[in-house]
């Protein structure tokens with residue numbers, strides 16, 4: 132199996148040929164899921180005692196499985212948070228895998244970790260955090276958020292040994308991402324989610340803190356703001372919230388998993404004023420920094436503090452902290468063995484330069500503005516709120532929730548587009564509305580017009 136034989140060479144050529152074809156294509160098929168039973172039938176038995184051969188397995192992937200998966204970089208995929216990895220990033224993801232580097236410890240991964248850290252330095256510089264702040268790449272925003280709140284709780288418990296047995300409490304707003312509630316469950320902390328899905332502001336936090344019992348106040352250890360809510364692109368009042376968190380000695384975490392890309396966009400950078408007050412920040416390069424999946428990042432104001440919480444100790448790991456030790460990514464987040472998931476970002480940044488990133492991110496913001504203008508001028512639709520970052524919420528006048536659902540499936544099934552509905556608090560209650568999220572700079576104005584035409 133580990134021999135280099137003719138089958139391995141042929142398989143490699145097939146795979147590289149496919150990869151080059153896919154990476155240079157500007158019109159990937161959208162893809163639509165088949166049922167598991169259908170896939171069972173179409174693909175047949177693939178795991179057998181003797182193997183089905185690389186050629187057959189690859190053919191099944193290409194002809195059956197691929198068509199049953201969505202190409203998230205399709206220019207008319209505007210659902211959830213789409214993606215649009217750079218071609219350089221994708222190709223270097225292949226190189227990263229081919230190079231077999233262990234990304235947990237400097238002892239084994241020095242060169243690769245050095246490159247990751249160059250990309251990280253740029254991300255940190257965008258935040259305006261003071262000298263000394265640094266971070267690591269994680270598998271995504273969820274694990275970045277988890278790593279941050281574990282560090283936050285550790286800091287709180289370090290301050291007072293009595294907290295060691297106290298269940299912690301986190302304050303956030305309803306606009307915060309679902310992963311935060313899940314991760315609070317993972318660490319068995321309580322969470323107050325203030326009922327505002329629009330901008331979370333200083334007054335809301337001050338009110339919430341004032342209304343806590345003395346006992347709850349004592350177990351509050353973190354405030355979480357969102358810089359670019361996933362649903363609508365709202366950026367919370369980072370300055371106001373950060374000031375209150377700092378005054379109250381509470382860890383201030385900012386979840387910028389989606390919105391973080393906009394830190395590199397001068398037209399909206401002012402919306403993030405106050406981000407430099409954070410104790411930790413989550414950014415997902417696999418969203419708006421065009422990295423292939425998966426690549427998240429967690430950044431700490433004080434990495435040493437995070438290290439004291441996250442660093443793993445084991446007899447067999449001691450050597451990795453000896454003479455050849457350096458920056459160890461394993462010390463700053465919850466994962467030990469890790470791929471160098473920041474490497475594709477490093478290569479793409481090094482190849483293109485940061486200006487090209489700024490241009491591509493600005494294009495997403497511009498597309499949201501264009502969509503907003505077109506919606507305002509089109510009779511059968513109307514804006515719910517002004518576009519924020521690259522998110523646009525709008526209503527098809529007169530539609531029921533079922534009609535939005537049918538429309539989504541109709542466009543998806545035909546292979547034209549994938550756009551999904553969401554909900555927003557309006558005068559008519561928790562209204563079902565349509566939503567665009569722009570990431571892919573190849574999406575065009577014609578795409579927007581075409582999609583709106585499918586709602587007539």
Ligand SMILES: *Cc1c(COP(=O)(O)O)cnc(C)c1O
Nearest residue numbers: 271272273308310361386388389
């Ligand atoms: C996407 C997102 C997450 C979750 O990130 P994953 O990479 O999917 O784990 C968390 N917070 C926000 C604001 C997000 O947009």
